Amino acid sequence: MAGEELLVFWIMAAIFGIATVIFTLLSLRSGIDEFLSFVDILVAFLTTISYVLMALGFLVVNSSYGEPVYWSRWLFYMGSCSLLTISVAVILRKTQTVTMAKIPILTMVVMFCGFLAAFITSIERWWFFAFSSIAYLALLITLFQGIPREGINARLMWFIIIFWSLFPVVFILGPTGIGFLTTFYTVLLYAVLDVITKIIYGLLILFQVKKH
Amino acid sequence: MAGEELLVFWIMAAIFGIATVIFTLLSLRSGIDEFLSFVDILVAFLTTISYVLMALGFLVVNSSYGEPVYWSRWLFYMGSCSLLTISVAVILRKTQTVTMAKIPILTMVVMFCGFLAAFITSIERWWFFAFSSIAYLALLITLFQGIPREGINARLMWFIIIFWSLFPVVFILGPTGIGFLTTFYTVLLYAVLDVITKIIYGLLILFQVKKH
Amino acid sequence: MAGEELLVFWIMAAIFGIATVIFTLLSLRSGIDEFLSFVDILVAFLTTISYVLMALGFLVVNSSYGEPVYWSRWLFYMGSCSLLTISVAVILRKTQTVTMAKIPILTMVVMFCGFLAAFITSIERWWFFAFSSIAYLALLITLFQGIPREGINARLMWFIIIFWSLFPVVFILGPTGIGFLTTFYTVLLYAVLDVITKIIYGLLILFQVKKH
Numbered sequence: 001m002a003g004e005e006l007l008v009f010w011i012m013a014a015i016f017g018i019a020t021v022i023f024t025l026l027s028l029r030s031g032i033d034e035f036l037s038f039v040d041i042l043v044a045f046l047t048t049i050s051y052v053l054m055a056l057g058f059l060v061v062n063s064s065y066g067e068p069v070y071w072s073r074w075l076f077y078m079g080s081c082s083l084l085t086i087s088v089a090v091i092l093r094k095t096q097t098v099t100m101a102k103i104p105i106l107t108m109v110v111m112f113c114g115f116l117a118a119f120i121t122s123i124e125r126w127w128f129f130a131f132s133s134i135a136y137l138a139l140l141i142t143l144f145q146g147i148p149r150e151g152i153n154a155r156l157m158w159f160i161i162i163f164w165s166l167f168p169v170v171f172i173l174g175p176t177g178i179g180f181l182t183t184f185y186t187v188l189l190y191a192v193l194d195v196i197t198k199i200i201y202g203l204l205i206l207f208q209v210k211k212h
Numbered sequence: 213m214a215g216e217e218l219l220v221f222w223i224m225a226a227i228f229g230i231a232t233v234i235f236t237l238l239s240l241r242s243g244i245d246e247f248l249s250f251v252d253i254l255v256a257f258l259t260t261i262s263y264v265l266m267a268l269g270f271l272v273v274n275s276s277y278g279e280p281v282y283w284s285r286w287l288f289y290m291g292s293c294s295l296l297t298i299s300v301a302v303i304l305r306k307t308q309t310v311t312m313a314k315i316p317i318l319t320m321v322v323m324f325c326g327f328l329a330a331f332i333t334s335i336e337r338w339w340f341f342a343f344s345s346i347a348y349l350a351l352l353i354t355l356f357q358g359i360p361r362e363g364i365n366a367r368l369m370w371f372i373i374i375f376w377s378l379f380p381v382v383f384i385l386g387p388t389g390i391g392f393l394t395t396f397y398t399v400l401l402y403a404v405l406d407v408i409t410k411i412i413y414g415l416l417i418l419f420q421v422k423k424h
Numbered sequence: 425m426a427g428e429e430l431l432v433f434w435i436m437a438a439i440f441g442i443a444t445v446i447f448t449l450l451s452l453r454s455g456i457d458e459f460l461s462f463v464d465i466l467v468a469f470l471t472t473i474s475y476v477l478m479a480l481g482f483l484v485v486n487s488s489y490g491e492p493v494y495w496s497r498w499l500f501y502m503g504s505c506s507l508l509t510i511s512v513a514v515i516l517r518k519t520q521t522v523t524m525a526k527i528p529i530l531t532m533v534v535m536f537c538g539f540l541a542a543f544i545t546s547i548e549r550w551w552f553f554a555f556s557s558i559a560y561l562a563l564l565i566t567l568f569q570g571i572p573r574e575g576i577n578a579r580l581m582w583f584i585i586i587f588w589s590l591f592p593v594v595f596i597l598g599p600t601g602i603g604f605l606t607t608f609y610t611v612l613l614y615a616v617l618d619v620i621t622k623i624i625y626g627l628l629i630l631f632q633v634k635k636h
Contacts, residue, residue: 035310098459127476247522
């Protein structure tokens with residue numbers, strides 16, 4: 001039935017709202033890195049706003065399969081994922097000025113092209129999917145070039161590469177792509193990925209990753 | 213009568229246009245802080261553009277009371293108010309990298325949610341008013357935590373807290389909220405607040421606030 | 425015939441796509457400045473995306489002459505031209521924090537007002553053309569104040585001043601202005617200017633301009 005994904009959106013808004021509160025409380029503990037903590041809080045907060053906006057259901061286009069596509073998600077990722085990729089660079093100590101400029105710029109290009117690919121419902125969307133993928137590869141190279149193959153940094157690298165790369169897979173399988181998944185299951189999978197890449201990642205960088 | 217607020221917009225465009233010229237002339241004087249002077253000029257210039265755009269009257273939604281809401285104001289505040297909050301942080305010497313990143317990001321979240329709250333004319337707008345208010349509180353805490361209760365910095369703090377907090381009060385009273393004020397009086401009150409928080413503030417930071 | 429400019433857009437998308445690949449290959453050579461190289465690649469890449477988007481032909485308004493105006497160009501310039509002006513500042517060693525903040529902000533104001541001037545098809549567009557011109561003058565002054573009248577930096581200055589200033593000339597002559605040029609010739613002239621100010625400039629700063 002059309003619109004059953006809205007329930008998922010409200011549940012996710014609640015989960016990310018609670019995550020915002022928890023990350024805020026955690027930021028008051030001693031020994032917590034101020035910048036990583038701010039990224040966790042703000043990413044959770046932006047994702048809450050994004051889910052409420054999707055739950056209201058008016059920022060939507062109809063795909064060629066007649067299934068709705070919630071395109072506003074990708075515009076919010078321009079902000080939240082830029083913060084996340086900067087946090088990865090900070091943890092990996094890739095904090096040269098040029099790198100710190102490249103990373104959010106590339107992340108915004110990835111997500112903006114993702115927005116175009118989601119918003120354009122005709123076959124031309126694949127142009128922007130391709131542009132987004134190219135920028136994503138450039139982003140991964142910038143972030144992870146020269147990272148040793150073992151240790152905590154290597155685990156962080158694989159965490160990011162695996163779970164972030166599942167987003168375009170869902171994009172291809174859902175109504176934005178071949179239409180194998182309905183909007184409901186697409187939304188559900190994005191929700192799981194959002195929890196992993198934003199809340200679980202957020203907890204990991206606060207407690208597991210070596211302080212720098 | 214519908215549209216009488218357009219006259220206010222043109223008058224304000226003229227006032228902020230003149231303010232842009234005056235701040236530019238003042239920037240040529242010796243002993244003027246280059247950054248604070250740039251903030252004053254650019255904020256006045258952006259506000260001029262914003263008022264001309266509102267005066268043209270095509271970026272408008274009709275509220276549930278049938279009164280027009282000029283929503284583009286909040287998008288311009290994303291730029292101008294970020295510059296203003298950064299200037300506050302510079303004056304208060306809160307120039308650690310993390311703080312300097314937090315302040316414009318939080319300001320943009322405040323104003324973007326304000327835009328959503330103004331643009332959405334149904335009851336759901338209060339979600340975004342609430343999100344905007346939460347980000348605003350986080351912004352005030354980031355800016356003013358640890359500021360002494362007396363002296364020039366305390367006066368600056370109260371100036372910001374009092375006059376900036378009147379914007380959401382007008383929002384609640386106007387057609388974006390309970391509809392107690394008509395569009396005309398809402399626009400008039402925002403105009404007064406814009407003069408106080410941008411032109412008078414701009415003069416104060418150039419001449420009154422201790423050089424740093 | 426309406427739409428013949430679309431062929432120009434596809435050819436330009438191909439040219440800038442090839443330029444993206446060439447600048448990427450050049451970045452692998454030793455002795456290449458990492459930041460300037462990144463600017464070249466990303467500007468070429470953003471311009472490719474911009475031309476594909478224009479070639480699809482749905483981001484268009486009809487001017488008062490009945491000729492189409494492709495307004496999305498100016499929004500992409502907000503990103504690409506900010507990178508270009510920052511690269512100019514880096515080459516001229518104008519890298520004080522305040523200058524580095526002023527330059528992209530002014531560039532974005534220039535291009536955003538240019539977007540408004542292109543998007544608004546009524547006579548009111550000249551307001552935004554005027555605002556854009558004022559910000560452009562402020563940008564040129566910020567970039568080039570105090571540059572010696574001879575040598576490589578002076579040549580760079582005149583290159584920028586001459587070729588960037590031709591954009592508003594085309595704007596005035598085309599369907600966004602007096603309508604002397606049709607959309608096709610407007611698009612063709614912008615294409616030539618894009619090649620000069622982005623590809624030729626990109627090669628010049630990599631190979632001709634003194635390393636810093």
